[in-house]
Amino acid sequence: MLPISDPHSPEKPKTPTKSSLDRKNSNSFSFSHIQTLIYHPRSCLILLILILQILILYASLSLPISTFSLHAPISVKSGGPNSTELCPDGRVYVYDIPEQFNKELLQNCDKLSPFGSRCGTFMNNGFGEKFTSVANVVPKSVVNAWYWTDQFALEIIFHDRMMNYKCRTMEPESATAFYIPFYAGLAVGKYLWSSNFTARDRDYHCEMILRWVREKPYFNRSSGWDHFITMGRITWDFRRSNDGDWGSKCIYLPEMRNISRLLIERNSWDYFDVGVPYPTGFHPSSANDVKIWQNFVNGRRRSTLYCFAGATRGFIKNDFRGLLLKQCYADSEKCRVVDCGGSKCSNRTAAILETFLSSDFCLQPRGDSFTRRSIFDCMVAGSIPVFFWKRTAYYQYEWFLPEEAGSYSVFIDRNEVENGTSIRSVLEKFSQEEVKKMRAKVVEYIPKLVYAKPNTGLKGMKDAFDIAVEGVLKRVKEREGGYKWK
Ligand SMILES: *[C@@H]1O[C@H](CO)[C@@H](O)[C@H](O)[C@H]1NC(C)=O
Ligand SMILES: *[C@@H]1O[C@H](CO)[C@@H](O)[C@H](O)[C@H]1NC(C)=O
Ligand SMILES: *[C@@H]1O[C@H](CO)[C@@H](O)[C@H](O)[C@H]1NC(C)=O
Ligand SMILES: *[C@@H]1O[C@H](CO)[C@@H](O)[C@H](O)[C@H]1NC(C)=O
Ligand SMILES: *[C@@H]1O[C@H](CO)[C@@H](O)[C@H](O)[C@H]1NC(C)=O
Numbered sequence: 001m002l003p004i005s006d007p008h009s010p011e012k013p014k015t016p017t018k019s020s021l022d023r024k025n026s027n028s029f030s031f032s033h034i035q036t037l038i039y040h041p042r043s044c045l046i047l048l049i050l051i052l053q054i055l056i057l058y059a060s061l062s063l064p065i066s067t068f069s070l071h072a073p074i075s076v077k078s079g080g081p082n083s084t085e086l087c088p089d090g091r092v093y094v095y096d097i098p099e100q101f102n103k104e105l106l107q108n109c110d111k112l113s114p115f116g117s118r119c120g121t122f123m124n125n126g127f128g129e130k131f132t133s134v135a136n137v138v139p140k141s142v143v144n145a146w147y148w149t150d151q152f153a154l155e156i157i158f159h160d161r162m163m164n165y166k167c168r169t170m171e172p173e174s175a176t177a178f179y180i181p182f183y184a185g186l187a188v189g190k191y192l193w194s195s196n197f198t199a200r201d202r203d204y205h206c207e208m209i210l211r212w213v214r215e216k217p218y219f220n221r222s223s224g225w226d227h228f229i230t231m232g233r234i235t236w237d238f239r240r241s242n243d244g245d246w247g248s249k250c251i252y253l254p255e256m257r258n259i260s261r262l263l264i265e266r267n268s269w270d271y272f273d274v275g276v277p278y279p280t281g282f283h284p285s286s287a288n289d290v291k292i293w294q295n296f297v298n299g300r301r302r303s304t305l306y307c308f309a310g311a312t313r314g315f316i317k318n319d320f321r322g323l324l325l326k327q328c329y330a331d332s333e334k335c336r337v338v339d340c341g342g343s344k345c346s347n348r349t350a351a352i353l354e355t356f357l358s359s360d361f362c363l364q365p366r367g368d369s370f371t372r373r374s375i376f377d378c379m380v381a382g383s384i385p386v387f388f389w390k391r392t393a394y395y396q397y398e399w400f401l402p403e404e405a406g407s408y409s410v411f412i413d414r415n416e417v418e419n420g421t422s423i424r425s426v427l428e429k430f431s432q433e434e435v436k437k438m439r440a441k442v443v444e445y446i447p448k449l450v451y452a453k454p455n456t457g458l459k460g461m462k463d464a465f466d467i468a469v470e471g472v473l474k475r476v477k478e479r480e481g482g483y484k485w486k
């Protein structure tokens, strides 16, 4: 659940340590999920059942079966549900970009990071290796849905899912939106830390792909505003103003101006930045997996009022996290700390998941950046997040979270904490009924916070991918209807 391949991130790491990285290598990397099928007969069975269901459906619609292919977008002929019904928000065209911008980056996964190979990290369609140590913690029937997923794996997960998306079109003329499957975060990852690399190195891939895309008629036609991209790191990694500063200047390149960018942390004041959930370790194959999980987290006996999981080392005296930790340690009866300092949590321990599953609330302060992967780990475990900055979630993930902040989370003004307000006293004011209600809301939203296994998604349920793509399609349509460019 919590592979923190770099425990400093998503904050800007100052001194990443070699030991903090997932260095487990794997040569069994595969871009498609064929591998998953071979190694996991269970997936095979699920796929078989799926195919059978589809065949039955198609037979009942008296459609020629030959029109169907698992990997091609579903083409609907007369007699079936028509295209508007299947994809009311329109369809997505996926650019076939040169492999150096995605596939080759992955094939060179051993060179993606200066700290060691990322091959194991990004195997299984970006989900990473199986997270086997959850076996004693989660229901048997969903153990297979758990992976040791890296927080920066969004681009791969998203791309893979898109290839099988029901509303993908092969004809650009019929597309509402255009997806550029460039792995922007993977491309820049290895250049971020080393002083051996120049600003030019960090910008290279982004500049080249934009040069490629701007020659395309559909980009030119719309000045890019019906185009979108995923960027699996925080927005600040792509917003360098001066050559000597951190990151690439990808987002500041002129062609990027009107492209919608799906990021794990957005700049809340940029309309074209869209915050999407960090990948967690839970990747259900079916709506049934989700339901089993929801029942499980709902029924948990939670023995701890609140908890804090994160790196605790090196907090300077007045660091806000230091304040929270101090309260938590002093209140050991009600609060549990999981110290992930150094590389303590990168050994595939289920300790964090177990802690979230056992706590009513989880504390989610900001770090050097506003967001943390932990927000999603916490909520997927049915724990109620406690925020101290509005930008940690409320101004980030609006498409994915309930509109009313108080319905699923607690907000405590950080100044009050600095003034000595006890977290415990705030949290204890909520009645059991209120806690139950908030938890129900968190649990209701779990599907929207997770990335399903790449096939056709969760039947009858929308996951984070569905919500993100539909959101992009809707905003493109809004603007077609005369919505003014901002
Ligand atoms: C498809 O369905 C929509 C909504 O039911 C309807 O308005 C439209 O006319 C249909 N189009 C075709 C080509 O049948
Ligand atoms: C930087 O380059 C030097 C000389 O090529 C090399 O010895 C060193 O390992 C490099 N450092 C990093 C962090 O890549
Ligand atoms: C893009 O469009 C502009 C005018 O709309 C045109 O002048 C230019 O040549 C086009 N560029 C390409 C690469 O098609
Ligand atoms: C962005 O869109 C606006 C409005 O359509 C257009 O005027 C502008 O030139 C576009 N910017 C770029 C860099 O294409
Ligand atoms: C991981 O490390 C923690 C603390 O260092 C330890 O308690 C735990 O047993 C380890 N877990 C595994 C699966 O090795």
Ligand SMILES: *[C@@H]1O[C@H](CO)[C@@H](O)[C@H](O)[C@H]1NC(C)=O
Residues within 6 Å of the ligand: 413, 415, 416, 419
């Ligand atoms: C914190 O304390 C200071 C000084 O006593 C006071 O001015 C401020 O209003 C307090 N802030 C909050 C949020 O309670």
